[in-house]
Amino acid sequence: MSGNTRDPLNPREDCRKTFCPAIMRRQILILGFACGIATIRWPLAGVVSLAVMIVVYARSWRPVFFWAVVLLCFAGGYWYAGNQSPNSTDQSLELPSEKVQLSGKIRSVTGRPGKRWQVVLEDAAFVQVPGASSQRLDGGVVWYWHHAPFRPRPGQFVTFQTSLNRVSGFGNPGAWDYGWYWRAQGVEFSAYCSGMKHVSFDALPDSVLGDFRDTLRRNLLSITPEGQGRAMLLALLMGDRFELAPSTINLMRQAGLSHTLALSGLHLGFVASLGLILAWGIGALFPRIYLWIPRPKLAVLLAAPLVAGYVWLGQATPSLVRASLMFAFWGGLLVCGRGRILLDGLFLAVLCILLISPLALFDIRFQLSVVAVSGIALLYPFVHSVLPRGDGYRRIAAWAVGLLGVSLCASVALLPVTAHLFGMITPNLLMNLFWLPLLGLVVMPLGMAGMMLGVVSWASPVAGVLLTSAAMLLEWMLGVVEAVGAAGMLPMWRLLRPLWPEMLGAAVVLICFILFSRDSRFLRWPVLLLGLLLLWGPHWWVGWEDASPEVRLEVLDVGQGQALLIRLPGGGRALVDGGGLRSRTLEVGRDVVAPYLTLGRPPRIGTIVLTHPHMDHYKGLVHLLEFFQVKKFFHTGHWPGGHWGDEMQALLKQAGIVPQVVRTGMRIVLAPEVELFTLMPPKGEEPPSTNDESVVLLLRWQGRNLALLPGDAEEWSLRQMVAMERDYSCPVLVLPHHGSATGVVPEFYERVSPKLGLCSCGRYGRTPLPAPELLVLPAMQRTLVADTATYGLLRVSWSRPDAHPNLTVGRPSRNMPVDTRMVRIELP
Structure with missing residues (x-):
């Protein structure tokens, strides 16, 4: 190449003045090794990632031998991780049902x-x-x-x-x-x-160290005033989130600050910055020391024991250990006078971590850390180039813009990953500008100093002042965040969860953007087109799938509850119930139902039907009503009691949706020629229980019965249906009341005559589900029964109204290898 056409992806070129750090050959080998590890759980994604990497960098390194070594590293990663991956669960041990x-x-x-x-x-x-x-x-x-x-x-x-x-x-x-x-x-x-x-x-x-750690914890709890400020300080200093309230976690998540409560490289960076402060202080007292050792190297040496102590104090969690390895490599490269320490140190740390524990690649915290640091390394030079120059207020402005820029670079790089993992983003970067400086410059130094002084009896009063000040400051900071949230200034957005090709395509497009920003001549159009194809290809595939003339009924795995999704020709969707658990930490709507509904698709639901106001059916709908675009909502006319019912009504009013009360004989049109016909509850009669008040729905396509959805109907309702003259025989029956014994009415099942019975139930209930009394009925003996506790998601599809239903399941049966792929079961 001539001097004007150097390739920035080639490590032999001089990239010191470029925005794109060079990727060296040994780093390509590390990426190949990582792709091999990924293949044990994501076979297609791992192989395609390797192929894309070869396409992107093949022009820089022509020798075939090098790429043969890359393939060898790929195979080695696959073999190494495969030998350490968990084997299939042994189900030979029958666990007792009682305590x-x-x-x-x-x-x-x-x-x-x-x-x-x-x-x-x-x-x-x-x-x-x-x-x-x-x-x-x-x-x-x-x-x-x-x-x-x-x-x-x-x-x-x-x-x-x-x-x-x-x-x-x-x-x-x-x-x-x-x-x-x-x-x-x-x-x-x-x-x-x-x-x-x-x-x-x-x-x-x-254990001397164990006694010492317990003493530090007791001192902190006894000195500081009770409250969420103390709880947050305990989490920040010792990684102990025991006293944090779920409401605090939700507020921090809404503000985009939840990452600051989980010990990671961010906190280790705060501790390491204390070494820089100490280096400044020593230099101010003894200026000649810089003649012997430069300030950056002195800062690394002073920070090393602080980092080691913090890792021990935080119980050496995997995220802290990984962050400390990154610090060790970055510090080592700096002490040795090497350049490019951020990216080179990251690759060395990743290699070390994967050699010790290859399965760490599948740890969400590890993925987020690597992507965030990579984003900072690749994108921060753009921010640095526009920082204000000068002294005084310009230096303060540069520091503030730089801090915001670091958060912005990490957020941009993490956006596809967080959207895929969580399906939500919080565009509240300014809260980081408020929170992080106070956390890193005030709270952490006060807390660390207070912890160290607290072990010395004569310094305990000073330690108490420091720890109390840190806890009270955190309490005030949390109050500010709460006030901002109460004012409606902390938005959260539910997004389409990108599929893995889209994340890979985003990485390729980002690399092309960096190359183009340096010199448009370095932009490789075939590589950019490949990235765009990976970005848009999944959308074309989803659109083609939605356009198919097919009706699907999916029973989601929501534990002990029910959520039924109906996919319609043309891509429309309807939801019957939304699941729900009594857990204070696991929210089924946010953590289970919404992530599945947004996998490759936008957060939209055409119709929602609530069969009856029980928590295991309605609680998951609250999140959907808040973050999804919903057109119609149907219910029995009775709302859930307490604040959940009030919140549902408020969300419906805010969205401009008028809830409609279901009546017997009502036709709920879902799509042209597809409808839900209401069979129960009967007109003019008062059901004896809320379960018997359940809306019983008949899914019909072009006048043909496809599936019967009876909610939690029990014996009274089922006997009412037996007395009906209407034909509701169906090839598919969702078992009433999760398949419990309260729905054992033999005449009902003879009238339905299902070929397939679907049961939405939890894995570990007090009584076995489906109930043995139900399964021995003659009609059920002729029926294939599948439950979500065993098989995960249950999907039944019809290609035509008169077609034979096909069943696929999300989790193989207990006598099959554990896998996450959908497994198809053909009905007889």
Whole structure:
């Protein structure tokens, strides 16, 4: 190449004056290794990512031998991660349905919001009957201990009474696999209990460091005033979120500040900046020291022990350990006088982390950290080029703009990833400009100094002042955020969740933008077209799928509840119920239903029907009414009690939707020739219960019955339907009341004569679902029954009104390998 046409992707070129840091050959090898690891869970995404990387960089490095080495690294990553990935769950051990006495050794303890301890046990065993021999568990146990009076310590042995379950998540495509996450850490089972009843511990293990950490925690709690300021300070200094209220977590999420409560590289950066402050101070007292060691190197050396201490104080969580490795490599490169420390140090840290634990690639926190740092490294030079120059107020303005620029660069890079993972964004960057300086320059220094002084008896009064000041400042900062939110100035947007090709395409387009910003001659149009194809290709595929003349009924896996999605020809959608749990931390509408509905599609629902006002049917609708575009809403005329019903009515009024009361015989038109026909409740009769008040719907296409949706109808309603003259026989029946024994009416099932029975139920209820009394009915003996607890999402599709229904499931049966793909079951 001539001097005017240097390739910025080639590491042999001089890129010191460019906006695009060079990618070296060894870094390409690391990316190939990472693609191989990704392939064990995302086969197509891993292979396509490797191919795109080769297309982008093949022009810079022509030798075939180099790309053969890249393929070898890819294969090595696949083999290495495959050997460490969790095996299929062994279902040979039949867990008892009643409570057992469980014992085990505590491996780790993590504080969770809402005063819960997440305790991981190893060497666990259970006793089913007192006095019987114990049965050992082949795998760890994650134990959630609510309302605990004290913090247990790793190394202790504990015994308690609980129900024992297997770890599992919601089996909807595109959902985070909770079960795989825990199995990757050797945990196969879960348990829960509340309070100290039937809980006993042995003596505390001898541990000087453990005693010291407990002393620091007790000092902080005893010195600072009770409140969410203290809870946040405890989370920031020790990674302990035990005292944080769920309402605080929701407020911080709305403000786009929730990342500041989870210990990560951000907090480690605050601690490392103390080393820079110390270097400035020492230089002011002893200026000649800079002749021996430059200030940046001195800052690294002074920050190293602070970083190590903070990692220990924060219980060496995986995110802190990974951040400390990045700091170690960045600091090492700086001390050695190397340039490009941000990007080079990131690659070295990623390689080290993946060699130690290749499955860390699938950790959401690791993904977010790597993407955020990459965004800062690639985009911050643009911000730096426009910063104000000069002294005085210009320097202050430059600092403020630079801080906002760092947040902006990280946010831009994270946008496709956060949209895919969470489906929501909070465009509240200015809150970071308010929050982060106070957090990093005031709260963290005060807190760290107070923690260190608190262990010295004569300095405890000073420590109390420092810690109390930090807690009160956090309380005030939280009040400001709450006031801003109450004024309606903290918007949250529910977005279409991009598919993996779109995220890959966004990365390619970003690289092209950086190249074009340097010199338009470096823009490779075929690469840009490839990025645009990856961005828009999934939309074409979704549009083609929605345009197909097909009707689908999907029973979402929402635990013990019900949410039925009807997909219509032309892409329209209707929802019957929205699920709901009593959990204070897991919101089914936000965390389960909405993420599935927005996977590759915008947040729009044409029609919502609420069959009856029970929490496991309506609670998930609250989030959908707030963040989705809804056209019509139908219900029984009775609203849920308490604030949930008030909130639903307020959201409907705000959206300009007039709720319609369902009447028997009403036809709810969903699409041309597709309708929901209302069978129940009957006119003029008062049902004996809220369940019997359920709206019973008949899904029809061109006058043909496709599926019967009876909500939670029980014996009274079903007998009313038996007396009807109308034909409601259907090939598909959603089992009434989650398949419980309250709906055992043999004549009803004979009238329906279903070929397929779908049951929406939780995995770990007090009684087995579907009920054995229901399954032995003659009509059900001729029916294929599938439930969401076993199979995850259940999808039934009809290509024509008279076509045979086809069933696909989101999770294979227990005698099949664990996978996340949709598995097809052909009906006889």
